[in-house]
Amino acid sequence: MTLSRRKTLALIGGGAILAATGTFAYDITRLPRTASLPWDQAGQYDDPRMRALSWAILAPNPHNRQPWRVDLTQPDTAILYVDPDRLLPHTDPFSRQITIGLGCFLEVLRMAALQDGRHVQFDLFPDGSDAQSLDTRPVAICRFAPTDAAPDPLFAHVPQRRSLKEPFDMTRPVPDAALTAIAAAALHGTTVGTTNSEADLAELRPFSHEALRIEIETPRTYKESVDLFRIGRHEVDANPDGIDFTGPMFEGLARTGMFTRDIAFDTTSTAYQQGLAAVFANTDTAMGYVWQVTPTNTRADQIRAGRDWVRINLAATAQGLGTQPLSQALQEYPEMRAHYDKIHRRLAPGGGTVQMWARLGYGPQTRPSPRWPLEEKIVG
Template sequence: MTLSRRKTLALIGGGVIVAATAALAYDVTRLPRTASAPWAAAGRYADPRMRALSWAILAPNPHNRQPWLVDLSQPDTAILFVDRDRLLPHTDPFSRQITIGLGCFLEILRLAALEDGLEVTFDLFPDGEDPQALGAGPVAICRFAPTTAAPDPLFAQVPHRRSNKEPYDTARPVSTEALARIAQAAAAYGMGHTNDPAEVAALRELSLHAMRIEFATERTLRESVDLFRIGRHEVDANPDGLDFTGPMFETLRRAGLFTREAAMDTEGLVARSADAAFAANFQSAMAHLWQVTPGNTRTDQIRAGQDWVRINLAATELGLGLQPLSQALQEFPEMAGPYADIHGRLAPDGGTVQMWARVGYGPQVPPSPRWPLEDKIVG
């Protein structure tokens, strides 16, 4: 689940007057102290594998779970595992989205190594693939070796990439030319896109309908709410999940108006405000783009993730914002209707829609929290 932080907040907090003392005003304006440190630390390691990994941990991933663990015990090698404590069994029951996030990680690792004159080759799922679940075996054995290949210009956008969940500028269209340029970044399976007003309008409604199903399903809503990090102290303590920071969130937290318990009340103020915010947010989509793979193997999902982060970086280069619209692609039973609908629209000839996003020009947003790289090294 993704939230437009500022819009949701304005709706929840509308009409609430808090008589804050100077000390309280100072406290609620503080931001997390350590959660963004990995963004500044990227590239500042002596070991070239650590340098590449320090960039890879900035990759987009579902619910910001950061599900990667890396073994560096072998020279010139990094072995990637999935942290199975960070899966999303209700919204992502087959770990398809988690696998896509691991593909994003591997592609940024590759781009970062190229900056150091190294190529990385990947031996994917050497113990075999399981389409139903991610096991304890390696996701990829990554081998580093010198290369004369030129660096990829997309790497320059890694520190600037964001998943922009804010409303987009509805007075500023997204050109077909811009979408075509983004599509050129996809190396494995290509990218579909539309800025046709009628198609965009239909996809706006479908994205909101799917979001409302996820919200109305208790176990999928709970999976997201359990990952809320409300206020700077929670974000610093657990720099993953869905973060809510800034003066108004801190004020609402202190006032007891924004809690995990309140978020689970589907008839309550938080839920009503969030629904209105999502409606406004999704209605600001100025274009949509998507990825379709012919099959749906784990390797297909990894390749889709590699393309997905390249698409993100190309959009960043053009000043465009992307927000993944994952809900209609989720494989839990209550989502069967939107799942069939989106596949009928975007993959009429068959295949699996792996990613779908709204596109537009939005405000600048801060980076998502990250765990330090050292916390992700297991050998």
């Protein structure tokens, strides 16, 4: 679950910033100091593997958990593992979405290495995998070798790529040509569907709204998100992952005790009620949709879905469009089962697994999500 920064600011924040003066007012206008540095440092390493990895850590991933760990002890090789402490057991009980995020990581790694004149060969789950959970076995052995292949044009959009968690402009339709370009970006075997029809928008907006409501009103799944709230720049710099809330309003709210994790989890609080309005403003302003289907639901399928998802995200960025995954209806816990079945009947009538579903539209430019330094992700 992700909150719309702009809407929540408008709804719950006004008094804190208006009352701020002097040193306090100056302090709450400061942004995180270190959490965005990996975006500036990407590509600035001597080791070609580190150069590629410094781009790969910017890949999209569920709840910004950044669940990757990389072993560089073997020459010309990077071994990718999942960090078991960064899974989402309540909203993602089988780690399907986490695996998709690892696929995003691998695809950006491939594109970055290609930009540097290197090909990367992936040996996925060389020691096997478990469909029920991820474990400490390798996710992928990545072997680097020189190549004369041309760079991937989508790589140019990695620095601007975002998962846009803001309402979209409902006066600007998504062009058919943009949907065609987005669908064409998938190269790794997933089937991509798109729509911008008014009839589909009218049907799917309330459906995504309801799935989001179920996630928020199910205490354990909502708490999983709230526990990952990073409120204010000091928290974000200390833990540059999870769901960040930064900017003058949130700094003011945090300093005055008006917005805390306990308040956000209190269903009687103004922050909770107006937070609901904020996230529903996102689902209710979708101007198009894109989704991916795989014929089966193996770990390899999930990796392929991730590789294609980041390409779709980058292609949308190239078209000037924002994307936001609507993962709620695809989550595999009991309270969501009816919606899971319904979205599969709607988006995959021929069978298979819907791996990703996202809204499309035009929205504001936003800052990049926080990232841990690459060095924090290297093991061995």
